[in-house]
Amino acid sequence: FLSKREHLLDKAAMFLAKAFTVFKYKLTNDHELVLMTRNQLSEIITKVKRIGADALDHAQRHDNANQYAVAEVMYKQVHSSKEDATEPCQLCPLMLHVHLSASLFCCLRGTALCAQLV
Numbered sequence: 001f002l003s004k005r006e007h008l009l010d011k012a013a014m015f016l017a018k019a020f021t022v023f024k025y026k027l028t029n030d031h032e033l034v035l036m037t038r039n040q041l042s043e044i045i046t047k048v049k050r051i052g053a054d055a056l057d058h059a060q061r062h063d064n065a066n067q068y069a070v071a072e073v074m075y076k077q078v079h080s081s082k083e084d085a086t087e088p089c090q091l092c093p094l095m096l097h098v099h100l101s102a103s104l105f106c107c108l109r110g111t112a113l114c115a116q117l118v
Contacts, residue, residue: 016041048078 020037027034052074059067 012044016044045078048074052078 016037020034020041023031023034023037052071055067055074056071058064059071
């Protein structure tokens with residue numbers, strides 16, 4: 001049952017980031033909805049960071065290409081969910097990034113993610 005819920009984690013960060021942006025635009029920064037959404041988004045980002053770090057650790061220990069791919073996806077997801085998502089991602093210790101396709105957008109600003117990623 002829990003393994004079937006992993007797709008929810010993938011989508012939750014994007015939807016919460018969009019909600020956070022709308023709430024922040026329409027309401028004050030100290031409004032309850034803004035604070036609650038920011039906290040929930042932070043919790044999801046922390047979980048995704050942990051999944052990425054675990055995948056990267058497993059990939060390094062076992063030289064597993066699939067786990068490197070999982071780690072890369074998780075770090076990209078964390079990056080695209082951050083409020084300052086136009087800055088280069090410093091989360092990936094091995095800089096596993098590749099140039100992102102134009103279809104991947106920063107869900108907070110609606111702009112393409114930083115093209116500086118290598």
